[in-house]
Amino acid sequence: MTPRVVFPNKILPYLLVAPQLAITAIFFYWPASQALYQSMLREDPFGLKSSFVWFANFRKVLADPNYLNSLKVTAIFSVSTAAVAMSVALLLAVMADKVVRSRGLYRTLLIWPYAVAPAIAGMLWLFLFNPSIGSLAYLLRAAGIAWDPLLNGTQAMVLVVAAAAWKQISYNFLFFVAGLQAIPKTLIEAAAIDGAGETKRFWTIVFPLLAPTTFFLLVVNTVYAFFDTFGIIHAVTGGGPGKATETLVYKVYNDGFVNLILGDSAAQSVILMVIVIALTAVQFRYVERKVHYG
């Protein structure tokens, strides 16, 4: 262990961390505390005065069937997005690991989608699957599927999950490729000599050794599905049809900035914050135990 550094000056260390603390305070703690404060306020219809109502907003939000629906939608959306994004990325990474020639090019091409902005990605998928102009929608209908995400809630969900997962696959792919490369070749060879076929080798050797990567991506993908998919949902479905794809984040935006029910919206974002903190804590506490580092 390196010895502790002791500053002779009492003020200097605080000055050194001050910029970081200032940034965290201004851009994180201050807005977060504002949200917390606002979640206990109720505005009059004209925005002229607001009154402090303690937890009334929370009670109202949690009793709202629309909110509970949004909770369900978010759960389905996040689990599906994380599952699709991670499994497809893992499959691609395993395949890319086998590519011998022009492996660099192959990888680079697979990383590109990550550079596409969420709203753009959403638009791409929207155009491809738009029931009236989408080329792939046309193919789907030709194949006998009654494709109409503008009316069918399940199909709308499939579409946003696909778009959200598509964007995250590149990121996951990158980490899985790195994870696969970190597994010593001799382990795979030893398993081959030990009589394990390719599938068996993957599930008994490669997959368990990838666990740290998988775990990390699980946390990142969940947070991504919760927060960073707003642009995609906004561009593709706008939360509809009905409220079939209205996730918690989208509802916060809708209630707060479209409908201007600021108190409700703030209460929802506080709940959202608690949910993500809880999810991450659970993941670290229970899933990480089964993870083998090194």
Next chain:
Amino acid sequence: MATVDLKDVRKTYPSGVEAVKGVSIAIHDKALCVLVGPSGCGKSTLLRMIAGLEAITDGAIAIEGKVVNAIGPAERDIAMVFQNYALYPHMSVYDNMAYGLRNRGTPRDEIDRRVRATAKTLELDHLLKRQPRELSGGQRQRVAMGRAIVRNPKVFLFDEPLSNLDAKLRGQMRVEIKNLQRALGVTSVYVTHDQLEAMTLADVLVVMNAGVVEQIGAPLDVYERPETTFVASFIGAPPMNLLPVAALPSSITSAAPAGAATLGFRPEDGTFSDHSEQSQLSLAAEVEGVEPVGAESFLYCRHADNRLILRASGRTTVEPGARLAVTIAPEKMHWFDGEGKRLS
């Protein structure tokens, strides 16, 4: 009868590099064959080809008389001990050893019996529940051995298994491997770059250089009768002295066979006395350094522009700067031609 036969085996990598250029070796049942050579000589590639981890470009490898060129590593019934042990880091010692048996569908109680029996012979029984990262280097090495033994394969392959251990442990494990291999009677191929390991372990010693076999034979035969200057300088520590014939006095070269270009003699075969006793049949050498190692001392000398090493038993009174007269008995002289081949 698990014999291993290599017939004109070749390996050319896609890059065009020829790693193995036609190697033929016949390994008898129960023999321990050691492939030794400097790094990059193709010995590891050859071992990996026997294991089935590397495709064979040309030639044939047969185990028990059956050509295995097109058979995968799993079906060759071999076990390999890797240099870095390649233990599965997420499995306990028990699971590491049981993995191969489970893959082959061995019944559960049979696996348990065999793992425990093997663990006992290797003194690993108290470590079965541990994970590899909780073991010392020597213990990991034993687990790697155990994983090979427990399957009771036809052939053992060792890829420099002792090179990650410290010197003392290496000596211990060397003896243990030899005893185990004898006791189990399993045909083995052992790759090393350490000539001491090669000499002490081998029933059959195969000296390789630049993708070809330089010499095959019993270790002491190879030591006493090196076929090439490469073998002469690689086997034996310190290596054989090699002096160009042109630098030698005619009194010595008169004994040389026709075409001789190099004279070789082992450090222990050169007897030396004080410079004043210089005779026609001796070489003049100047001592540049003395290296006492206990039971013997090595004298690093120079004859004209050539370096040579002499061995003195016990302590020596010779000091650096001393001038010596070195005499070599004619029957201890090894003569090599211009291409480094032995002339008998």
